[in-house]
Amino acid sequence: MPGLTQEGIRAFDAEGPADRRPYLGKYHVVHSSGSTGKPGYFVYDEAAWNEMLLGIIRGALWDMSMGEVAKLLLKRPRIVYIAATDGRYGGAMAVGDGIDGIGARQLYLDINVPLDEWIIKLREFKPNIVIGYPSAVKILGELIERGAVSLDVRRVISCGEPLGASLRNYMETVFACDVINIYAASESLCLGVETGSTGGMLLFDDMNVIEVEQGKMYLTCLYNFAQPLIRYEITDSLTVKEAPEGGRYPFRTAAGLLGRNEDILWFEDGAGHREFLHPLAIEGFCVEGLKDYRFSQVGKDVFEMEAEVALPELKEPIKKEMLRRMREILREKRLDYVQFYVSFVDEIRADQETGKKRLVVSRY
Secondary structure (H helix, E strand, O other), X not given: OOOOOXXXXXXXXXXXXXXXXXXXXXXXXXXXXXXXXXXXXEXXXXXXXXXXXXXXXXXXXXXXXXXXXXXXXXXXXXXXXXXXXXXXXXXXXXXXXXXXXXXXXXXXXXXXXXXXXXXXXXXHHOOOEEEEOHHHHHHHHHXXXXXXXXXXXXXXXXXXXXXXXXXXXXXXXXXXXXXXXXXXXXXXXXXXXXXXXXXXXEEOOOOEEEEEXXXXXXXXXXXXXXXXXXXXXXXXXXXXXXXXXOOOOOOOEEEOOOOOOOOOEEEEOOOOOEEEEOHHHOOOOOOOOEEEEEEEEEEOOEEXXXXXXXXHHHHHHHHHHHHHHHHHHHHXXXXXXXXXXXEEOOOOOOOOOOOOOOOEEEOO
């Protein structure tokens, strides 16, 4: 596409604020989280972006009648989005534009903000629709269970991480409403929707072609021509089943592992106060010579940072920079009491079952 260069996109991302402003006024730039390797950029033009937003809104309102949709929109929904919001994450950008499109009120809760601030904002905003990472939505459910906040939620929309049957059941019980699970990736932000623990994930075959061969998944996006992806390999692991004859929907279904499922780091101080650190709050490190890294929790207030470097002589400057940045993150999260250290390993391998790198592992 005219005017699009990798150098220009990287400069736009590095120099400008991490907001929804389009690059060159017409390209929406999304960066991947880097769970399977080095983070990359994916570009959508206006036509592709709008097509994707319609697909996401369709998924979010799945199985609602026109009357139910009209009733919901007339009340101007109050939507809270709980996830990583301080970068060009596709979910945050798409949710924001989608919410603007339906005229709803919105509140962003970044997973790097202390829980006390969550509580204050939630009590004031009183959302009736919740969107976010299932691991983060679970924390909101726990706040409701212990009486820290009281909400009347009409619908929960899970995205960004796998949603297991047990966690889905927990959400349905605590929030007492439908839970919709959106399947998305930076390469295509609208891949499918799941409405229950049985039946599998409905794939949006009208927007993408998903193929599985010898355990590998290949994506062809049918709506984005700004950055065409044809049989692009994604390391998600899934099994695809054809749509049943005479079924309610003409879409195929997928079962198995979808996306990544990483642990949250929970810490506890001497007084018994617990606070969490979400993996996506700490995955944005970009230090010259740092090839890869992983976090291992080794105690209730201790974690280790494993690092893989390009050259041995870079270990000390990389260690110094990683420690500096980690201190800033912990200070912002009010986790100054947490101890951490850096160790170097020869290689950080991907999980054999999913093909994805685990950013966080627990040895505690």
